[in-house]
Amino acid sequence: MTILTRERLFTVSLHIHQGDARQAKASLLRRDGDRFIATYDPERASLGTAVMLARVTLSSEGITVSEVILEGHDPDLTALYRAASKLLLDVEIASGLRVTEPAVRVLSEDPTQATYLIPEGWDLNDALGRLPAAFAAARPKVARNLKRIEQAKKESGGKIDHALDVVAVLVLETDDPDGVYDEMLQLLHQVRTERTTAAAPATVA
Incomplete structure (x- = not known):
């Protein structure tokens, strides 16, 4: 399987605005640069549904949402959605007894299709603080590798942050850290070989 495809390297931010009943559909999606x-119209679609539909729509076009930014919403809710989106998580404020504390639930056989479930009425700032541990409990292997990537960013002094951010997204998407690292090493070896070949002096027959 080829992991480093052009589509997977293309990530975007998704900005969410609250609309009203005058818009044609419950949720509208458009590109802006x-x-x-x-x-979304909150009377016809919840915030969580609007975000999920937008992510699914973009994913079907090979586009990964690397960051969800709520515009004009509660600051704590905005911070929570942004942090969860960086882990490719949806957010659901759940009512009823099925959720007693914030938890990441993988809802299908695909581990990347996961949701951060938060009991209704739970303090959102507290839920934000619990997110790393909840994610690690649901996807421990990926969480360990994300920590290593963050450490590598600190040690590199920011020189290769973008490349490491791409690696992190690929690890999250594929659930295959070893496969991602193998392809990255192959790519780096290929680039190094091409540069060495280009720099070598031409031989005279």
Whole structure:
């Protein structure tokens, strides 16, 4: 399987605005430069549904949402959605007895299709603080590798942050850290070989 495809290397931010009943559909999605904007009517679609639909729509086009930014929403809710989106998680405020504390639940055989479930009425700032541990409990292998990537970013002094961010997204998407690292090493070896060949002096027959 080829992991480093052009589509997987293309990530975007998704900005969410609250609309009203005058818009044609419950949720609208449009492109704005290098980002996407979704506008939803809260009377016809919940915030969580609007975000999920936008992510699914973009995913079907080979586009990964690396960051969800709520515009004009509660600051704690905005911070929570942004942090969860960086882990490719949806957020659901759950009512009823099925959720007693914040937890990441993988809802299908695909581990990347996961949701951060938060009991209704739970303090959102507390839920944000619990997110790393909840994610690690649901996807421990990926969580360990993300920590290593963050450490590598610190040790590199920010020189290769973008490349490491791409690696992190690929690890999250594929659930295959070893496969991602193998392909990255192959790519680096190929680039190094091409540069060495190009720099070598031409031989005279």
